[in-house]
Amino acid sequence: MNCEEGVFGMFQIGKVQIKNPVVLAPMAGVCNAPFRLLIKEFGAGLVCAEMVSDKAILYQNKKTLDMLYIDEREKPLSLQIFGGEKETLVEAARYVEKYTDCDMIDINMGCPVNKITKAAAGAIWLKDTEKIYDAVSAVVLAVNRPVTVKVRLGWDEQSINIIENAKAIEAAGASAIAIHGRTRAQLYEGQANWDYIRQVKEQVKIPVIGNGDVKTPQDAKRMLAETGADGVMIGRGALGNPWMIYETVRYLETGELLPPPTPQEKMKIACLHMNRMIATKGEKLAILEMRKHMAWYLKGLRGGAKIRNLINGCTTKEEMTNILSQYLDSLQGYNQT
Secondary structure, three states: OOOOOOOOOOEEEOOEEEOOOEEEOOOOOOOOHHHHHHHHHOOOOEEEOOOEEHHHHHOOOHHHHHOOOOOHHHOOEEEEEEOOOHHHHHHHHHHHHHHOOOOEEEEEEOOOOHHHHOOOOHHHHHHOHHHHHHHHHHHHHHOOOOEEEEEEOEOOHHHEOHHHHHHHHHHOOOOEEEEEOOOOOOOOOOOOOOHHHHHHHHHOOOOEEEEOOOOOHHHHHHHHHHHOOOEEEEOHHHOOOOHHHHHHHHHHHHOOOOOOOOHHHHHHHHHHHHHHHHHHHOHHHHHHHHHHHHHHHHOOOOOHHHHHHHHOOOOOHHHHHHHHHHHHHHHHHHHHO
16 A cells, blocks of 8 residues: 655655655544554655653653654654643653654644643644744754644634744744644634635745645645645544545545545454554553544444444454454345345
């Protein structure tokens, strides 16, 4: 499934070459090493790890440090940190540079979730352009690897300040900026406004990665064409559907739209995903986490809702494997009638 390196959309972040413009978004609770590797194998140019708390890194929290694990096959990889203070962001970035092999360090300044913003982190940064500049420049000076920043358009519709914030991020020395085309107030509702991404691209020289409402390969091509962005970031569109990544890379390179995967292909990859999760996290935790992933893999398949309910009761690999096997057998029986 690895895509051949093509001319279309190659770009560079710092000195890191990205072979195509398709980027996996850093989704919390999802983008661990097994999922990222899967997405990389389906052809993504860059994968981003789920956000990690700066203070949890500095407190040496075991669960957090485990989240810093990187499989060499994932690279190039961006590791994302979040926090509310310049000083702890700097120390966390230094730790990440010293103890991991990530290719770049991303600062989350766009997460809209209350738990994060109430801790003075994530999208709360969007309210203060000067504070953004101070924090980003401090991190850039503290590490040698490229520093990138993920943001939103602004806090709400009345305070959209993405142009000012993007210019400040560039002036601070960041090597790239990823922009979700919604405000913090929108959360994930409404429609992403790609025109602001276009405006930023016209105003800065560093690479711009567009994010928001990219659900199909055609959406990805349209975003790149309409905004001039260097990369297109795909998040929820890849949940249970790593084929979206491969299909998008292929479509951008050749204009060819591939047929969707069969249920058998979906279950084969779902089981590969499960086995890698077990190898990384142990069976008990892996099966608990795979419940949501299996629901995404089953979405849209005949009888999928019923199987999802059964999957949610699974506690072992054997149970989950048996349910999926019986499901595929039932589909085969249906097709033969």
